[in-house]
Amino acid sequence: MVLNRKLGIIDLNKNKVLVREIPVELRKKHLGGRGLNWYYLYNSIRPDIDPFSPENVLAIGAGLLTGFPALGAGRTQISTKNPMTGGVGDSNMGGAFGPQLRLAGFDHLLIVGKAEKPTYILVKDGGIEIRSAEHLWGLDTHTVQKAIREEVGDDRAESMVIGRAGENLVAFANVMNGIKNAGGRSGTGAVMGSKNLKAIVASGDIDLEVHDPEKLLDYSLEVDRRARNTKWAKTLGRLGTPLLYDVSYTTGFIGTLNWQYNTPGEDGKPLEAENLEKYSVKMVACIGCSVHCRHRVKIREGRYRGVVTEGPEYAAIGAFGTGVGVYDWEFVIKCNEMANRWGVDLISLGTTVAWAFELFQRGFITENDTGGLRLEWGNENAVLDLARMIVERQNIGNVLADGMLKASEKIGKESLYYANQTKGHPNLLTDERGIPSFALGIATSTRGADHLRSRPGIDLFQLPEETLEKIYGHRIVSDFTAYETKGIMVWWHELLYNVVDSLGICKFQTVFNSANSPRFEDYVPLIEYATGIRLTREELMEIGERNYTTERMFNVLNGFSRKDDYPPERYFREETKRGLPFMKGRKLDREKYEMMLEEYYRQHGWDENGVPKKETLERLGIAEPDYSMLEVL
Incomplete structure (x- = not known):
């Protein structure tokens, strides 16, 4: 049955694993996924625990309906104490990891401690094994997933991995599944890195038995058809989330040059959703979803020739477009691909880069801080170089990598005024002043x-x-x-x-x-x-x-x-x-x-x-x- 999926508790320090039942009463109170994750973490993480302490807990949760053919039910929740805020850290990820975790016999994992050396966790057919990842450390998020599939001998195995950003404890590092699916906010990848945990791998064939298969299938088709036939879903299936950009920049609620402006005006026209179709190969979807809201894109010529990736989403247009004054789809596509390979939340990365550019404009930071790099609006090389500095913790990047609150203490507290954040968490590149x-x-x-x-x-x-x-x-x-x-x-x-x-x-x-x-x-x-x-x-x-x-x-x-x-x-x-x-x-x-x-x-x-x-x-x-x-x- 669906309700017989287990809770796995893993202590990386003790190299110990326990498997427990999830009581039905907890399901009735919290369902699964995000709700059950936070029931566990609320009762596990004391207020005095530092996010990078081995005592911090990382919770992985599949939703109660994850894996079923309705309403894009392929989501996975990753939860922990947030390195940027010291409070709730929580990411929601698409793709196929959650369904595969359930096929491996588990709905939730709680991970505590710190491994002595780089490690990955293999969840397979009802069991959990802790394995060495020393040979995988340093690999980007795309390469490591391929290597893991070859190692475990299962081309259907799904991995949740970190890249260089997580290994370097960048406070807004994320976790990745596939080339696009990101548990992208709250520094969950940094917490994995702090535990020397390179990946969590799920592989299994344990059937998901349901209570009433016929009624579930009929109703799933009905509710899925209703969602798919909305004007929103139809447009989403053709243009993806970049459709939101056209309204935002025309109306005036997209952050521009780090919120000094609320739209780029006519300068932003090249980033309209229709212009992405030149690079789009096809539309693809998460497992179990009929909407197909993401582009598979390829750059065939020019400076970034050969880049193949999925996306970019609306968030990337702000992060590496309007936020930094670059209005070029190929540049946005390249930045999107690099962020995913690094395993870093592109919203937080782009917002932090834009903040640094304004601080440079206002004299809070200088070329002495950046290693000679001039952070000038519209300079593609400067955006790429600063982003790389953050991921590799070089020069001013080492300061910015700790998040806006800690960085502002070193740069000067007045600098925090120009940071678009709440609770220390960077904002999406929208401008909410009029809404x-x-x-x-x-x-x-x-x-x-x-x-x-x-x-x-x-x-x-x-x-x-x-x-x-x-x-x-x-x-x-x-x-x-x-x-x-x-x-x-x-x-x-x-x-x-x-x-x-x-x-x-x-x-x-x-x-x-x-x-x-x-x-x-x-x-x-x-x-x-x-x-x-x-x-x-x-x-x-x-x-x-x-x-x-x-x-x-x-x-x-x-x-x-x-x-x-x-x-x-x-x-x-x-x-x-x-x-x-x-x-x-x-x-x-x-x-x-x-x-x-x-x-x-x-x-x-x-x-x-x-x-x-x-x-x-x-x-x-x-x-x-x-x-x-x-x-x-």
Whole structure:
């Protein structure tokens, strides 16, 4: 059955492995994936533990529905204490690792300790083995996966690996599966590197038996067809996420030259989504997904001739395009490919590079710091060289590699004003000054500035308020420049995306950028037909609330509070300089933002400092952490 997948506990220091059952009651409270990961970590990681300490725990989780043919259910969750923030570190990865982990007999892994020498973990047909990776250390993320498949003798084996960035403990290093699938945020790759863990490999043939196969197949086809037939999914399947760029730069909410501007204007036209088709070979997808939202691209001539990769996504256009003043698809493709080979979060890398460029512009850093490199806007060589310096920890790159908070302490605390981050976590290259709901979402996200924890993309559509009320169950103001009721909107999306991550399905096939996509009530039959667990829409929402509040409590115990729930100060002080009339001259209203934040806290049942109230914790069944989860070792 689906529910018989195991929990593997691995101590790299003791070279010891334990296999345990996952109680059904925990499934009913947390589902799997992100939710169950944070149940385990909340009860495992003490507040005084450093993210790079051997005592930090890395959790790997497949969603409850991962591996099933519905709604892109191929996702994997990687969770740990974040090296950049000291709080929640969490990444969601597509591809095929999660399904293969389940076929190997496991849904969750908890990894603690530090191996004496480079190591990889092999999860195969119900067993777990710790192997040497000394011969694999130093290999890029593409090469090492090929080498591992040859070594284990299984061309279907899936690996979750780190590259040079993780080995060098770059605070925003990621983990990779395939050539494109990235557990891309929160420094999960750096934590793997700190444990001398090069890879986790899954290989197996243990069938996923389901509760009601016929009903599951019929309903999966129905709900998948509904998601696939939305205008959003159809356009996504043709253009990929770069479709979002066209609206962003035209309207005026894409960070440009490190947020000095909110659009590049006509200069940005070469990066329109249609222009990527010149390089696109075909559209491909994660396992079990019918949307096919990513490009397979090839550069056939010129400076970057021969580069073949997947993507780039919308995030890369900002990170290596508008953010640094380069408006060339081939350059963006090359940077995307290099970041994936290095195993580094391209959002954090691009945002950090753009920040450094503005600091150079303003005199905070000079050529003495950069080894003679002039960080001038639009200079492709400077972007590539600085990115490489960060990954290899050379010159100023060694400072930037520690993340924005630590770097600003060395560069000068005034420099932090120009860093687009919250809680120390770099932001996607969007400009939220004119969209209060987006600003609140990046500020309150448990892992720091982020567009995938709560962003209500449909807020931009200004749908009829009766339609919004049907979706949210509350009156929501249609105007996306308004502050009123947006705290409720962000709260609802937090719960939805947590459930989605805990089920292992794709956010792009839920109410993210399409009001007609599946939501809570549509997941109820999927869960029952797959597992036999019967839940209501309201119970699913409560699970999302429980899981999210657990993450919030982890942050509270690590020193976070209301003071950390604000977007960059620049958003309050500086007006946007470009864009359409309704976006030009926008900045956040501090008084209205405070009102929106308080509305958000009330909706969650948290106090005025953003701390969950005692009655809220009791209602959700969240107890004090006992930190005994790993004492069995």
